[in-house]
Amino acid sequence: MFVTFFHELKAAGVPVTLREYLTLMEAMDKDLASRRVEDFYYLSRAALVKDERNLDKFDRVFGHVFKGLELVSEGIEAEIPAEWLKKLAEKYLTEEEKQQIQALGGLDKLMETLKQRLAEQKGRHQGGSKWIGTGGTSPFGNAGYNPEGVRIGGESTHRRAVKVWDKREFKDLDDEVELGTRNIKVALRRLRKFARTGAPDELDLDGTIKGTAHKGYLDILMRPERHNAVKVLLFFDIGGSMDWHIKATEELFSAARSEFKHMEHFYFHNCLYERVWKENSRRFQQTTPTWDVLHKYPHDYKVVFVGDASMSPYEIAVNGGSVEHYNEEAGQVWIDRVTRTYPACVWLNPVPEKEWAYTQSIGMMRQLMGGRMYPLTLDGLDRAMRELVR
Secondary structure, X not given: OHHHHHHHHHHOOOOXXXXXXHHHHHHHHOXXXXXXXXHHHHHHXXXXXXXXXXXXXXXXXXXXXXXXXXXXXXXXXXXXXHHHHHHXXXXXXXXXXHHHOOOOOOHHHHHHHHHHHHHHOOOOEEOOOOOOEEOOOOOEEEOOOOOOEEEEOOOOOOOOEEEEEOOOOOOOOOOOOOOOOOHHHHHHHHHOXXXXXXXXXXXXXXXXXXXXXXXXXXXXXXXXXXXXXXXXXXXXXXXXXXXXXXXXXXHHHHHHHHHOOEEEEEEEEOEOOOEEEOOHHHOOOOOEXXXXXXXXXXXXXXXXXXXXXXOOHHHHHOOOOOOOOOOOOOHHHHHHHHHHHOOOEEEEEOOOHHHHHHXXXXXXXXXXXXXXXEEOOHHXXXXXXXXXXX
């Protein structure tokens, strides 16, 4: 079974080596997967995939190999838990089957039906199209498929949930991460606007020479240090689908820290709402009203949003559309307030630009930003900085 998995990965173009395969076998021998499908998936992915560009290939092979095991009793006996195969079932719906699965028809209808299901349901369910469970086509649960549902626990797969019933913990970005390239800093330097303010603690050589020549004796003149006077306000989307882009986001954060003396940052999740926060570990206890941010930082700040803009359209357009709380005003209202307050405002998106057309929410957010959305690449960063200084 695992040899087949190895050969299928090689055939799909994933550069997996024999040493990595043996590492996975050693890990399985020590029972590191704990007989849970999520643990086995992440263990094998960590051991066999070295480049995130190969993750999609890995997922396809993983699904193909373990789908076949459902028909091989010998493979099941080889210590492959039935739980793994059941949870993998959601990967094998055809496009025709997905099109036959209907959404309930809006956020209000979805929440009303969920309330009814909670009142009626008495036990756990696996598969199926009605009850709250796993691996089915019901709009409630996880590890299944529905074009518009409420994810209860588990992890996001298709990123179609309009609500998430789960307390998720996010981590702060590390602004001291070692950069993989200096080009990010070079691109950010397009925002430089030097000025001399503060205490005069730097020798003014030209002024000293001129003053000494005029007065006939040594006249030492000092001046404030020259620094970048541009003020930057960063809003980082954190958690969920942004976990895939942590490395690029941390590199940007670290570079910005070193380039801008006047820089403030806040976190949000998916879409901007009435509150933002500075520490993800305390994002439910210590938040900052977005109104306070708009009133505290003047309109001459350069504003940069960093996020994949990949979410349910309800999160942008509908009151109460947030997946984590009830927002009294739609996300698009807050985005509009920010863009009106700060004329110099852009959005950096880590999702490849060629894929933007496949996600409705990215198009909506791009329109709200007046087209000022750029990919989080060196070229996109360069274009974004040109827009901010325009």
